[in-house]
Amino acid sequence: MPKNQNHKAVRYNKWGYLFLIPFVVVYLIFQFVPLVSTIYNSFFENYRSGLMQIGPRFVGFDNYVKLFQDGDIWVYLKNTMIMWIMGFVPQILVSLLLGAWFSNPSLRLKGKRFFKTVIYLPNLIMASAFAMLFFTLFSDGGPINAMLLHAGILKSAYSFFSHVWSTRTLVALLNFLMWFGNTTILLMAGMMGIDASLYEAAEVDGATATQIFFRITLPLLRPILIYVMITSLIGGIQMFDVPQILTNGTGDPMRSTMTLIMFLNKHLYSKNFGMGGALSVCLFIITGVLSLIVFRFNKTKD
Incomplete structure (x- = not known):
């Protein structure tokens, strides 16, 4: 009998x-091969100057040296991280609050399904459409300036896209509005998976709602929080469409909203595949290092 069982197990395996073959094939063709090709191209000088094609010519690590000597990568990394943090901090706070409300049976909230759907809807809208909407609303002659002028709050139209922090705030606000619904659903799913007997035992012991949240809910949500933070970090580093549309691809004012992917897009648009490949590899390494830091920071012995 044991031999027959092992034979059946092998057949099922x-x-x-x-069934794994389609995934492996798609991964190799559309992810692994482009990754290897990008690393390979990063060691070559390959760009277009006017109508003349320069290269491809092997230059070793020259593209990487030039990338860091210019110093632009650190400026754009700082811009990217600032706008991500400005959007992520309120996103995680609001999502935790909404998740705690909707998953708390004692509140007996009505219309939960309706509100969950409404909260998630912004995630379904294209970022380009959202960005165009904000660009129209906050333009010098847009509805926001018109309302502020009519209310007497401003004496003249405020140019939101000519000031560093107002532009960064709009980018962060857009990212917050688009993604807090998705984060809320994830955290809510984690909260609903926590054993209700833990909450009942805490209430019997006289624990307050605040103590229950910080002593039971948050510690047990740690795996979900790590997942949300890492995926949000990866999405933040890949931030492109919102600042690209809001600033018309310039990253103004004073390059304060130029992100790493916008910087990469400029190299690809100018057909500088060598520098584009080097920057892509650096982005891959930066993403991996920051994700590892987040994971290690949130990891506990428990």
Whole structure:
């Protein structure tokens, strides 16, 4: 009997490997091969100067040296991280609050499904459409300035896109509005998976709602929080569409909203594949290092 059972297990495993083949093939063609090609191109001088094609010519690590000597990568990394933090901090706070409300059975909230749907809806709207809407609303002659002037709050139109922190705030606000619904759903799912007997025992012991949240809910949500932070960090580093549309690809004012992916897009647009490849590899390393730091920072012995 044991031999027959092992034989059956091998046959079932064979079907499992067969079902994995489509994923492996898609991964190799659309992810692994482009990754290897990008690393390979990063060691070559390959760009277009006017109508003349320069390269491809092997230059070793020259593209990487030039990338860090210019210093632009650190400026754009700082811009990216500032706008991500400005959007992520209120996002995680609001999502935790909404998740705690909707998953708390004692509140007996009505219309939970409706509100969950409304909260998630902004995530379904294209970022480009959202950015165009904000660009129209906050333009010099847009509805926001018109309302502020009519209310007497401003004496003249405020140019939101000509000031560093107002532009960064609009980018962060857009990212917050688009993603807090998705984060809320994830955190809510984690909260609903916590054993209700833990809350009942805490209430019997006289714990307050605040103590229950910080002593039970947050510690047990740690795996979900790590996942949300890392995925949000990766999305933040890849921030492109919102600042690209709001600033018309310039990263103004004074390059304060130029992100790493916008910087990469400029190299690709100018056909500088060598520098684009080097920057892509640096982005890959930066993302991995920051994700590892977040994971290690949130990891506990428990």
